[in-house]
Amino acid sequence: PGRGDQAAPNLLRVGLVQMRWREDERAHDEALRQGVRLAAAQGARIVCLPELTRSRYFAADEKLAAEADRYLEDLPDGPTTRLAAELAAELGIAVHASLYERAADGGLGYNTAVCVAPDGALLARTRKLHIPRFPGYHEDLCFRPGDTGFPVAAVAGARFGFPTCWDEWFPELARAYGLQGTQVLVHPTAIGSEADLPGFDTQPLWEHTISANGLANAMFMVVPNRVGREGDSDFYGCSFVSDPYGRVLLRAPRDREAVLVADLDLDQCRDMAEFGLLRTRRPELYGPLTEPVGSAC
Ligand code: PUT
Numbered sequence: 001p002g003r004g005d006q007a008a009p010n011l012l013r014v015g016l017v018q019m020r021w022r023e024d025e026r027a028h029d030e031a032l033r034q035g036v037r038l039a040a041a042q043g044a045r046i047v048c049l050p051e052l053t054r055s056r057y058f059a060a061d062e063k064l065a066a067e068a069d070r071y072l073e074d075l076p077d078g079p080t081t082r083l084a085a086e087l088a089a090e091l092g093i094a095v096h097a098s099l100y101e102r103a104a105d106g107g108l109g110y111n112t113a114v115c116v117a118p119d120g121a122l123l124a125r126t127r128k129l130h131i132p133r134f135p136g137y138h139e140d141l142c143f144r145p146g147d148t149g150f151p152v153a154a155v156a157g158a159r160f161g162f163p164t165c166w167d168e169w170f171p172e173l174a175r176a177y178g179l180q181g182t183q184v185l186v187h188p189t190a191i192g193s194e195a196d197l198p199g200f201d202t203q204p205l206w207e208h209t210i211s212a213n214g215l216a217n218a219m220f221m222v223v224p225n226r227v228g229r230e231g232d233s234d235f236y237g238c239s240f241v242s243d244p245y246g247r248v249l250l251r252a253p254r255d256r257e258a259v260l261v262a263d264l265d266l267d268q269c270r271d272m273a274e275f276g277l278l279r280t281r282r283p284e285l286y287g288p289l290t291e292p293v294g295s296a297c
Contacts, residue, residue, distance in 0.1 A: 010266045012158050013186070014220075015039025015047040018239040018252040020228030021056045028054060029083060035259050042261040045156040046115070047087075048115040050224045050239075051165045051190040053097040054080050057226065058142065060233045065141035072102040072109050076122050084116040092118045094155050098188035099125070100142070108144040113188055115155060123253060124153040128164035129173065136195030136233055150176040158183045158266055165189045168210045169222065172289060178217025178278060183269045185214065185243050189225040201238070203236050206250065206296035215246030218272035220264045227257060232235040244272040 017035035022028035032049065039047045051057075055071045068166045073080055080099035088095040094117055101112035111128035127146025131139045153160050160178040161184070168174075168187040178186055187210065190251065194200050214221040220243055227237030239252040241262040252258035288294065 011263045012156055012184075012266055013043045013045055013261060014139065014222055014241065015042065015044030015259060015261045016222055016224040016239055016241070016252075017047060017257075018224055018227050019050055019053075019257055020235075021226065021230055023056075027158055031257075032083065033087060035257070036087045036095060037091065039085075039261055040093050042259075044093060044261050046094040046096060046160075048096040048186045048222050048224050049084075049188060050226045051098045051111070051188040052100065053188070054083065055100065056234055057190045057230055057235070058100075059139045060231055061134055062138060062141065064231075065138050068100065068109075068142045071100045073099050075099075075101050075112065075114070075125060078102075081114050081122070082117060084114060085120050088116045088118045089120065094123060096117070096124075096162060096188070097184055103144065107181050108142060110146055111139070111143040111164055112146075113186070114162050115153060115160070115162055115186075117155075123155055124151065124160070124162045126151055126162040126164070128167060130166045130167045130170055132288070134194070134196070136193065142263050150178065150180065152182050154178045155184075158264075162187045163187060165191065168213070168221075169206075171213055171216065174213035174217045174219070178219060181273075182217075182219055183266055184220045184222060184264065186222045186224075189223055189239075189258045190235060191225060192233055195232065201236075203238050203254070207238065207240060207242075207251075211240075211242035211246045211248055214242050214244060215272070216277060218244045218269045218275075218278070220244060220269070222262075225252075227252075227255070244268045 084095040084097045096115040101110040115124040129146045133140040226235035
């Protein structure tokens with residue numbers, strides 16, 4: 001599929017900031033501000049930030065998880081949303097971030113992504129649906145599974161979804177967004193070393209899976225990851241942007257902070273949709289996908 005040469009491109013410039021965690025909260029916030037400002041100065045109309053944007057990755061072990069409550073935030077008035085709103089107003093862009101959202105009943109909180117408009121409007125509030133429980137990623141000790149489904153938000157003239165990290169591996173989730181005509185999925189991420197599998201590098205698998213989920217659903221994928229060492233965890237950066245053809249447009253380094261800015265040609269979403277995958281589905285055959293446990297699990 002492809003457009004004729006004469007068609008004017010329908011471009012949306014997006015930015016992402018790949019960051020390491022700083023123990024000094026003020027220094028961390030200042031680095032965040034600088035990254036977002038740099039992307040905005042290059043013309044980004046939305047800037048996207050890594051998972052648990054302002055805190056350390058506190059699900060890495062049982063000891064840290066036991067102290068997770070200190071990171072709980074209210075919505076919409078918590079510090080992460082306030083910082084995103086401050087930057088959005090200052091720069092006249094949308095700002096996306098990720099935080100630990102307090103639950104009304106006071107139990108485990110939610111791992112929630114937000115997107116704030118320049119006028120302070122909360123464009124998205126999307127709770128992480130799939131919760132990993134593995135050595136180095138004890139998220140079940142901190143987060144309850146999200147209940148907000150697959151909401152699509154209009155941001156800077158495009159249709160956006162804001163799932164979080166582990167959600168990015170699930171083709172079912174990408175399809176649920178794809179069926180709603182989503183053009184851009186943003187996945188704030190915290191991924192790196194595997195505590196029980198030293199030497200197992202998931203980075204290429206991660207990138208292939210996410211970019212293929214984008215290809216199969218005619219979507220751009222914007223994936224800001226953490227980078228650097230936090231205790232025994234080593235986050236591998238390599239944040240990226242992929243297009244609806246499954247091509248990686250930009251990839252950040254593995255070993256340092258970075259700001260990426262990419263032009264998304266939104267017409268490519270329509271081109272890939274015309275390839276026909278979504279039109280020739282057989283949903284009446286897909287019952288096994290909704291069985292709680294498959295035979296290989
Ligand atoms: N943020 C969770 C990543 C899990 C990788 N095994």
